[in-house]
Amino acid sequence: MRARYNALKGFEDILPPSSGLWKELEDKASRVFLSCGYNEIRVPIAESTDLFARSIGETSDIVSKEMYTFMDKGCRSMTLRPEGTAPVARAYVEHNLSILPPPQKFYYAGPMFRYERPQKGRQRQFHQVGVECFGAGAPEADAEVIYMLCRFLEAAGVRDFRLDVNSIGDDKCRPVFRQRLVEFFAPVKNELCPDCQRRYEQNPLRILDCKVPRCVELRANAPAITDSLCDECRAHYENVLGFLDTLGIKYNKNPLLVRGLDYYTRTTFEARSSLLGAQDAFAAGGRYDGLVEEFGGPSTPAVGFAVGMERLAGMLEGNAALPVMDAFIAYIGNGTPQRALKLAAGLRENGCRVELGFGGSLKSQLRKADKHGARFAFIIGEEELASGMVKWKDLKQHTSGETPERDAGLLLKT
Ligand SMILES: [Zn+2]
Numbered sequence: 386m387r388a389r390y391n392a393l394k395g396f397e398d399i400l401p402p403s404s405g406l407w408k409e410l411e412d413k414a415s416r417v418f419l420s421c422g423y424n425e426i427r428v429p430i431a432e433s434t435d436l437f438a439r440s441i442g443e444t445s446d447i448v449s450k451e452m453y454t455f456m457d458k459g460c461r462s463m464t465l466r467p468e469g470t471a472p473v474a475r476a477y478v479e480h481n482l483s484i485l486p487p488p489q490k491f492y493y494a495g496p497m498f499r500y501e502r503p504q505k506g507r508q509r510q511f512h513q514v515g516v517e518c519f520g521a522g523a524p525e526a527d528a529e530v531i532y533m534l535c536r537f538l539e540a541a542g543v544r545d546f547r548l549d550v551n552s553i554g555d556d557k558c559r560p561v562f563r564q565r566l567v568e569f570f571a572p573v574k575n576e577l578c579p580d581c582q583r584r585y586e587q588n589p590l591r592i593l594d595c596k597v598p599r600c601v602e603l604r605a606n607a608p609a610i611t612d613s614l615c616d617e618c619r620a621h622y623e624n625v626l627g628f629l630d631t632l633g634i635k636y637n638k639n640p641l642l643v644r645g646l647d648y649y650t651r652t653t654f655e656a657r658s659s660l661l662g663a664q665d666a667f668a669a670g671g672r673y674d675g676l677v678e679e680f681g682g683p684s685t686p687a688v689g690f691a692v693g694m695e696r697l698a699g700m701l702e703g704n705a706a707l708p709v710m711d712a713f714i715a716y717i718g719n720g721t722p723q724r725a726l727k728l729a730a731g732l733r734e735n736g737c738r739v740e741l742g743f744g745g746s747l748k749s750q751l752r753k754a755d756k757h758g759a760r761f762a763f764i765i766g767e768e769e770l771a772s773g774m775v776k777w778k779d780l781k782q783h784t785s786g787e788t789p790e791r792d793a794g795l796l797l798k799t
């Protein structure tokens with residue numbers, strides 16, 4: 386018995402034509418990011434486990450439940466990256482990029498890994514494109530990053546999305562808010578879901594993120610973090626909102642938007658779409674002014690976002706189509722494969738997409754040409770070999786004729 390394999394649960398192949406759509410989206414992303422001074426960074430797929438535990442937070446869902454962590458043969462605990470910010474910040478510190486003129490801006494694209502229950506738009510290997518900007522603490526930087534996200538979504542063709550923004554304060558004002566939340570939830574603590582009872586002890590802000598209906602009810606009148614911001618955080622937040630107005634970017638202020646990662650400070654934001662149902666957030670980001678220092682670098686403000694490619698591509702799947710072949714070359718007889726290969730090479734060098742018949746009767750080759758959706762078919766038999774001509778058929782207009790081989794490319798330009 387031969388073995389037959391399937392991809393692992395939660396790990397998906399991306400086939401044509403979807404893969405073409407993905408490539409196009411990644412190209413559009415890099416064009417927008419490059420225009421804002423971002424350059425690509427490629428960081429490893431795996432990092433030491435501690436890097437994520439420290440930065441995302443031991444009590445976060447990602448670290449406590451979802452990481453692909455294992456021992457390598459040298460008994461080092463390593464983890465497949467569940468997100469891109471921590472690895473990029475690690476690289477920034479490791480390579481002393483803080484000595485370069487700020488800001489230093491990077492974008493990345495690639496797979497991330499989280500052990501979750503697979504469902505539509507949520508895979509265990511999923512893909513993100515993201516940006517990270519180091520060394521700019523001014524609210525303009527937050528606005529520029531959000532602008533860039535909107536520009537990319539616009540270029541990608543996403544029309545219906547909602548942008549939520551919030552500020553979660555900093556080390557100075559967040560403890561005050563945390564205390565207010567603890568006091569607010571104390572009388573109903575035992576009614577919270579088990580996860581939230583744990584969050585109540587460890588990080589009560591996360592209760593604001595819970596999807597359990599009873600928790601949603603219980604927090605209906607919870608204090609808003611934006612009422613607890615210190616003067617500096619409030620001014621920063623108001624400036625960010627003002628700049629978004631300047632740029633004509635529409636947003637909703639959402640005081641419940643706390644994000645599930647420990648490293649965020651001040652601005653957080655999320656893009657959601659009603660097209661996605663329950664998994665409706667498809668892009669998210671925020672400021673993380675403490676992370677570089679946490680990794681042993683100098684105090685460095687930073688801000689970034691990531692877009693989930695599965696969810697983005699899912700919204701645009703209708704646009705995925707295989708590109709049309711410009712020409713198909715059918716050939717039969719001694720010496721014709723050489724002529725066909727040379728003709729194809731010449732046309733391809735001129736930028737045409739060309740497919741070959743690869744044997745069989747002329748009739749079956751021409752049937753393939755139709756199936757490939759080629760616009761032109763060229764036919765080379767022994768007669769054409771001798772005369773230096775090729776027959777052509779316009780498969781869309783249903784016309785045909787003969788042309789010297791060297792002029793075949795001209796036909797495709799019409
Ligand atoms: Zn809950």
Ligand SMILES: [Zn+2]
Nearest residue numbers: 555558615618
């Ligand atoms: Zn503050």
